[in-house]
Amino acid sequence: MTTSEDRYGMTTSENRYEEGTEIESSRIMKTDVFLFLLDLEVKRARRYQNFLSILLLEFKEYSDAEQTEDPRSCYQALTALLMGETRETDIIGTLRENELIILLPYADASAGKLAGARLEKAMEHYNFRGRGYEVLVQQISFPMNGTDTVDLIKKALGAESS
Numbered sequence: 001m002t003t004s005e006d007r008y009g010m011t012t013s014e015n016r017y018e019e020g021t022e023i024e025s026s027r028i029m030k031t032d033v034f035l036f037l038l039d040l041e042v043k044r045a046r047r048y049q050n051f052l053s054i055l056l057l058e059f060k061e062y063s064d065a066e067q068t069e070d071p072r073s074c075y076q077a078l079t080a081l082l083m084g085e086t087r088e089t090d091i092i093g094t095l096r097e098n099e100l101i102i103l104l105p106y107a108d109a110s111a112g113k114l115a116g117a118r119l120e121k122a123m124e125h126y127n128f129r130g131r132g133y134e135v136l137v138q139q140i141s142f143p144m145n146g147t148d149t150v151d152l153i154k155k156a157l158g159a160e161s162s
Contacts, residue, residue: 027092028079034093034101039149041091041105045142053112054140055102055119056095056156057082062134074133077126085122086115095156109141 029037038054045052059075075098082092082100091103104112116137128135146152 027083028100029091029093031094031096034091034095034103035149035153037091037093038103038152041103042142042149042152045105046147050106051108051111052142053104053107053109053115054142054152054156055104055112055116056136056138056140057100057102057119058136058138059098059100060134060136062129062132071133074128074131078123078128078135081119081122081126085119101156109139109144112139112141 041052044050057078059071059078061071078100082102086092086102087104089105091105093101093103095101102115104115107115116139120137123135140146140152140155142152145155
């Protein structure tokens with residue numbers, strides 16, 4: 001691993017992702033960082049009476065197809081898709097193994113549904129099923145599905161019935 005200095009004189013590492021993450025983008029947050037940012041956004045939404053939506057993307061093997069490709073390459077294709085299809089203000093993170101979560105600030109339930117439909121449409125071009133995998137997209141909205149961070153996380157983890 002080599003290090004270099006950026007234009008501000010800070011030392012940086014060429015391999016910033018050596019801490020166990022397989023995700024190749026700095027926009028995808030680890031779980032603890034994502035949960036911290038989610039909590040801040042929920043508090044902001046409650047204070048200013050705004051909405052927010054969360055999209056859950058579960059990446060799993062497709063049961064009726066032969067696995068034709070390495071799961072890591074398909075997962076990387078999914079993260080590349082998310083980088084192109086989400087706004088810069090959207091916050092993308094990991095929730096559990098093979099699950100990504102996208103926080104859409106200031107997006108009500110209908111805007112979240114449109115964003116989810118746009119992602120599903122874009123995923124058709126990647127043909128994950130043909131590669132032996134599928135991506136399931138679910139949506140959770142604040143305040144409809146929960147009024148605080150704990151409620152939303154419980155809903156996202158499937159702790160509450162839909």
